[in-house]
Amino acid sequence: MDIIDKRIYSCNEAICKNIESLQANERGLLSQNILSQLRNFLECVFLKIYVASGNSLIENEYQNIKNAIKFINTLQGKYRFLNQFHKLLQISVSHYTLDPDSSERLMLKYYEYLLRIKTFMKDNYGIELLENLHKFPLNTDTAFTQYYEAIEKVLENKAVIARKTIQHGRFYIEKLHPVIVNDVIFYEVTFIPAHDKST
Known part of the structure; x- marks a missing residue:
């Protein structure tokens, strides 16, 4: 295991231990602890991408991070969220x-970004990170959790959604809200009809 992987795993361990050790009613303290680790964690991910893309590191650690950030800034597509x-x-x-x-x-x-990093690192480098992220208390209201879990089950079975239920026309997107259920991100979108009376 190289030094960058060790640093990624070290940051990951700190985040996972915080999630494991704190209860749902301590979500504020848990969030403070995790936030203090995130920038270092993300910059280690940047270094991994930088080196995996064929770039080499120099002795100056700070300059390596600056170079990796600059490199990621030039990339688009699947790296844009980073x-x-x-x-x-x-x-x-x-x-x-x-x-x-x-x-x-x-x-x-930031939970959505962390989930996307988890998926990205597994898919691209085979690195398992943020293993217990699902234990972070997202929704403290169980009624909402059950509601979104039921929706997620319906969305998994796309055949259930009949074409006749789809309304055609022009619409504005009024609100876009990410919803995370069982480590899957989907979006709750509120549309309004696009006509002269819409603002």
Whole structure:
């Protein structure tokens, strides 16, 4: 195992231990602890992609990270979400320790990115990360959890969704809300008809 993989696993271990050790009613403290690890974790992922793409590291560790960030910024497509996540982390958690309430809201927002990193690293490098991410208390309201689990089961069986239920026409997207059920991301989309009375 090379040094970058060791660093990724070290950050991963810190995140997973926090998830394992804290209860759902301590979600604010749990979020603070995880947020403090995320930028380092993501930059290690950047280094992995940088080296796997044929680039070599130099002795200056900080310069390696800068080079990897610059390299990822030039990539688009499947790497775009990594770049977006890094920008969000730079704004929100780089040099600050947020209060528990703010940390909770950020973690709920960043959970989707973490799930995408988990999938990305497994699919591209065969690295299993964030193994217990599903234990992070996303929804403390069990009624919503059961509601979205029922929807997810219907969506899994695409044959159930009949073509006659699809309404054709022009619509505006009013709201887009990511929903995560059993480590699967789907989106709840609110449409409004596109006509002269719509604003």
